[in-house]
Amino acid sequence: MSDVLVDVDGLKVHFPIKRGIVHDRTVGYVYAVDGVDLAIRRGETYGLVGESGCGKSTLGRAVLRLSEPTAGRVVFDGTDLAQLSGEPLRRMRRRMQMVFQDPLSSLDPRQSVQSLLVEGLRAHELDRGAEATAARLRELLDVVGLPANALRRYPHEFSGGQRQRIGIARALTVEPDLIVADEPVSALDVSVQAQVLNLLEDLQAQFGLTYLVIAHDLAVVRHIADRVGVMYLGGIVEEADADALYTEPRHPYTRALLSAIPVPDPEVEDRREQILLTGDLPSPAAPPSGCRFHTRCPWRQPSRCDTERPPLREIRPGHRVACHYAEDIAAGRITAPTGLSASRG
Amino acid sequence: MLTSSRRQRIDDLAAGGGAPDAGVSLAVSAWRRLRRSPLFLVGAAIIGVFVVMALLAPWLAQHDPALRLLDDQVSRARNEIPPAQPGHPLGGDQQGRDLYSRMLLGSQQTLLVAVLATVIGLGGGLVLGTLAGAIGGWVDSVVMRLVDVMLSIPSLLLAVSVGALFARQTQFTVILAVAIVQIPIFARLLRGSMLAQRASDHVLAARALGVRRRAIVFRHMLPNSLGPVVVQSTLVLAIAIIDAAALSFLGLGAADDSVPEWGQMLGRAQDVIDSHPQLAFWPAGAIITVALGFTLVGESLRDALDPKNRR
Ligand SMILES: Nc1ncnc2c1ncn2[C@@H]1O[C@H](COP(=O)(O)OP(=O)(O)OP(=O)(O)O)[C@@H](O)[C@H]1O
Ligand code: SF4
Ligand SMILES: [Mg+2]
Numbered sequence: 001m002s003d004v005l006v007d008v009d010g011l012k013v014h015f016p017i018k019r020g021i022v023h024d025r026t027v028g029y030v031y032a033v034d035g036v037d038l039a040i041r042r043g044e045t046y047g048l049v050g051e052s053g054c055g056k057s058t059l060g061r062a063v064l065r066l067s068e069p070t071a072g073r074v075v076f077d078g079t080d081l082a083q084l085s086g087e088p089l090r091r092m093r094r095r096m097q098m099v100f101q102d103p104l105s106s107l108d109p110r111q112s113v114q115s116l117l118v119e120g121l122r123a124h125e126l127d128r129g130a131e132a133t134a135a136r137l138r139e140l141l142d143v144v145g146l147p148a149n150a151l152r153r154y155p156h157e158f159s160g161g162q163r164q165r166i167g168i169a170r171a172l173t174v175e176p177d178l179i180v181a182d183e184p185v186s187a188l189d190v191s192v193q194a195q196v197l198n199l200l201e202d203l204q205a206q207f208g209l210t211y212l213v214i215a216h217d218l219a220v221v222r223h224i225a226d227r228v229g230v231m232y233l234g235g236i237v238e239e240a241d242a243d244a245l246y247t248e249p250r251h252p253y254t255r256a257l258l259s260a261i262p263v264p265d266p267e268v269e270d271r272r273e274q275i276l277l278t279g280d281l282p283s284p285a286a287p288p289s290g291c292r293f294h295t296r297c298p299w300r301q302p303s304r305c306d307t308e309r310p311p312l313r314e315i316r317p318g319h320r321v322a323c324h325y326a327e328d329i330a331a332g333r334i335t336a337p338t339g340l341s342a343s344r345g
Numbered sequence: 346m347l348t349s350s351r352r353q354r355i356d357d358l359a360a361g362g363g364a365p366d367a368g369v370s371l372a373v374s375a376w377r378r379l380r381r382s383p384l385f386l387v388g389a390a391i392i393g394v395f396v397v398m399a400l401l402a403p404w405l406a407q408h409d410p411a412l413r414l415l416d417d418q419v420s421r422a423r424n425e426i427p428p429a430q431p432g433h434p435l436g437g438d439q440q441g442r443d444l445y446s447r448m449l450l451g452s453q454q455t456l457l458v459a460v461l462a463t464v465i466g467l468g469g470g471l472v473l474g475t476l477a478g479a480i481g482g483w484v485d486s487v488v489m490r491l492v493d494v495m496l497s498i499p500s501l502l503l504a505v506s507v508g509a510l511f512a513r514q515t516q517f518t519v520i521l522a523v524a525i526v527q528i529p530i531f532a533r534l535l536r537g538s539m540l541a542q543r544a545s546d547h548v549l550a551a552r553a554l555g556v557r558r559r560a561i562v563f564r565h566m567l568p569n570s571l572g573p574v575v576v577q578s579t580l581v582l583a584i585a586i587i588d589a590a591a592l593s594f595l596g597l598g599a600a601d602d603s604v605p606e607w608g609q610m611l612g613r614a615q616d617v618i619d620s621h622p623q624l625a626f627w628p629a630g631a632i633i634t635v636a637l638g639f640t641l642v643g644e645s646l647r648d649a650l651d652p653k654n655r656r
Contacts, residue, residue: 066553093555106546108565109371119564123556154370170554 002078005178005210006040006063010072013058017285030285032058034234035072037312040178045204045211047225047242049218049257051281055234056214057101060180063212064096065089077177094124097171101183103163107155113166114151120173136173143206144169144199161192168199172207180212185220197223219261222246227318230254233284233292236312240319250321250330252297275336291324298336299329379649388641395635399452406446407432411603415441426621438610438624439617447605448627454606455586455635458520462585465524467578470531477532478539478570479562488532495529504588508597516599516606523588527581534577538570545569572650579643583636590632607632 013033018024032055040046050056061067063074065081074081076096084092100106107116117137121127126136141150144165155163164184171179181200185193201224203209215221221228222242229239230253238251249255256275279296282288288295294305304310304324312322328334379385398405408414415437418427427437435444477488495503508514508522542548543566551561590608592598598609607628614624 061549064553066549090555090557093553098550098553100546100550102546106550108547108551108569110568111564112370119551119556119560120554123554123560156371157369167550170550174554 003041004039005042005077006212007075008036008038008059008063008072009075011036011059011062011069011074012071013055013062013067014070028285031234031287032284033062033069034287036231036234036236038229038236038239040210040212042177042210043204043208044226045213045224047221047228048212048214048231049221049228050216050231052216053281053284054231055284056216056231057182059231060098060182060212060214064093064098064180066098091124094174095176096178096180097174097176099164099167099171099179099181099184102187103160103167104155106167107163107170109155112152112154113146116155116166116170117151117173120170124174126174140169140172143172143203159192160188161196164188164196165199168196168203172203175207176209178210178212180214182214183216184213186216193220194223200224217261218246218257230257233282233287235292235322236320237293237322238320239312244319248330250315250319250326251293251323252299252329253293256298291322293323299325299334301325301334375649379645382645382649384641385645385649388638388643388645391634391638392642395452395638396456398449399456402449402453406443406449408443408446410442410447410450410605412443413441414443417441424617424620426617426624435627436623439613444624444627447610448607448631451605451607451610451628452631454516454604455589455608455632458516458523458589458606458608459582459585459639461520462523462527462589463578463581465520466527466581466585467531467574469524469528470535471574473528473532474535474539475562475567478536478543479566481543485536489536492529492532492536495526496533500526501588501591504592505595505597508592514597514599515601516604519589519592519598522592522597523585526588527585530581531574531577534573535570538573539566542566542569573647576643576647576650579639579646583639583643586632586636586639590628 011033012031012035014029014031016026017028017030019027034055036059038046048056048059058067062069065074065084069082076092079092081089081092111119114137117140118127118133121133121136127133137151138148141148146162146165146169150158150162150166155166158166164187168184184200185196188196197220200211200213204211211224213221213224218228218230225242227239228242228245229236230245230251231237232253238245238249238254240248240250245254246258249258252275256277259275275298277296278298282292282295288306290304290306290308291297291300291310294300297305300306301324308324310322310324312320314320315326323329325334415427415433418425418437418441426439427433427441429436433443433445435448438444438447473488473492477485477492498506504522504526507525508518511518547569548561548565551565556564586608589598589606590611593606593608594612594615596612598612599606602609602613610628611625611632614621614628618625
């Protein structure tokens with residue numbers, strides 16, 4: 001049994017942009033995911049971070065084959081998902097589940113919690129008699145920390161945190177191996193975010209789950225991820241063990257993201273590097289040439305940055321960076337010119 | 346058995362200090378909002394009276410609506426029509442038949458036309474809209490082309506054309522003509538909400554869970570798409586009554602007038618409307634009142650079903 005559960009290889013998802021009233025003409029593409037390689041090991045939590053619109057959700061959906069990849073493949077536990085369709089694909093879904101950002105919109109408002117939960121069991125022939133099903137539902141509610149009387153109630157009668165627990169219970173009904181959690185707490189009150197993240201961690205330990213957790217800021221992922229991938233405009237720009245990424249970020253974009261997280265200690269807060277990104281996030285329909293980040297990178301070099309797309313390369317074991325000058329920047333051989341960044345050292 | 350139910354009760358007690366046991370579904374909460382709406386209550390009262398009248402008409406009517414009881418008071422030459430008199434509170438029509446009894450029994454036909462035309466229009470629209478919205482692709486294109494062609498014809502013109510297709514006009518051809526006009530409207534409405542459902546998070550969630558396609562369409566997409574269709578059905582009940590009246594008025598109604606119908610009565614009143622407006626007043630007033638009733642209910646239903654108004 002290989003140590004890797006999900007192997008994503010050269011994955012691209014491009015959405016055609018259609019124009020025209022009578023005949024739909026394709027006038028361009030949104031390069032939502034544009035060449036992503038990553039591997040998720042069994043039992044780990046892979047955190048995927050990036051700004052809004054960089055393609056995180058699209059990547060998450062493509063991993064679950066909820067959207068069709070334009071190119072590349074996703075191999076789940078040795079099976080190329082692109083080879084599956086119809087009934088075999090549906091059966092495969094039992095092993096990979098999703099938790100959604102908006103727990104209310106992802107739960108059918110007309111179904112009681114009971115029917116929402118039973119549905120998964122039924123879809124995969126896991127309901128073995130009324131008695132067993134009732135026991136299973138009680139167990140699920142207990143596991144996610146919902147009261148037993150939740151079954152006969154409807155999603156809109158719950159608080160945001162409780163709704164997300166329903167969504168998690170629903171994913172668990174089919175005993176999956178992988179759960180893709182797309183911004184599982186960003187719609188929730190700050191006060192309940194930690195509870196839900198803790199619940200996800202407990203469940204992982206209890207059921208040996210593998211997670212792909214998507215978030216738009218590094219702070220959320222820090223609590224929960226073993227490894228983190230940072231995404232920018234459809235590509236992964238840096239990937240490392242969580243500790244390494246937070247202590248020694250090597251990609252300029254990661255450094256900028258980290259510098260935006262406030263530090264509680266005022267003295268540290270005062271001394272630390274602050275990188276303000278200039279310019280807007282380019283549109284994924286017209287990504288910049290060369291390094292996608294060159295329009296905003298404070299360390300941009302005149303030679304290769306705008307012509308040659310930097311590959312995601314391993315600069316030391318387990319740490320991959322897509323920047324031509326990662327080593328030079330780390331060693332201080334290249335410094336950010338003033339004016340492009342407001343950095344204090 | 347006893348222990349399990351006791352355990353359930355204890356669980357409930359522990360969990361939710363007095364929280365209601367059974368949840369409040371969307372339908373129930375919509376009904377609670379509806380009950381407080383004055384427009385709904387007025388509309389429902391009108392419809393209630395109308396339906397009761399239609400059901401009890403055979404007992405309420407004192408006379409056979411086809412019998413020319415007051416024939417001796419009718420004179421075509423002197424343009425005389427029987428006025429109101431004891432035993433005939435609304436008088437008679439051009440053929441000396443009791444107007445009061447004809448109004449009462451006419452409600453039956455009007456109700457029948459409204460309900461059947463709506464059911465047929467809704468049924469056709471449901472089938473077409475579900476096909477287009479759930480299958481998509483070329484099925485969607487074909488269905489929608491057809492629907493758009495039908496919608497591009499003014500509705501009354503379409504109904505008149507359909508009605509005129511039949512060699513012999515009966516009550517049923519009126520119903521069919523009125524219903525066919527409604528099919529593309531229902532189809533388009535349903536397809537629109539089905540498409541919105543198909544792109545929704547909860548359908549994606551069901552797909553991710555591995556729910557079978559048929560279950561996704563019939564358990565998740567269709568029930569959540571029905572709100573606008575239900576509202577539209579109520580409004581169509583009103584439209585059907587008016588359209589049927591218009592067809593009768595234009596002479597495309599049932600040829601046989603021994604079975605009274607309000608639209609047809611209104612149509613026949615045209616010739617004498619100057620001298621005897623009461624012959625038009627009663628059927629026209631009844632049509633407008635009943636159509637208003639259905640419209641009020643439809644509009645308040647629309648408000649109540651709008652999720653934004655939930656509590
Ligand atoms: N079905 C689609 N058709 C066309 N474009 C799409 C589609 N889905 C996503 N996109 C586009 O692809 C890009 C990436 O979207 P995606 O939802 O993956 O971003 P994201 O990183 O999850 O952002 P967010 O943080 O806002 O959720 C966006 O520009 C979006 O507009
Ligand atoms: S390749 Fe150039 S532009 Fe891109 S991140 Fe590195 S230094 Fe910046
Ligand atoms: Mg997203």
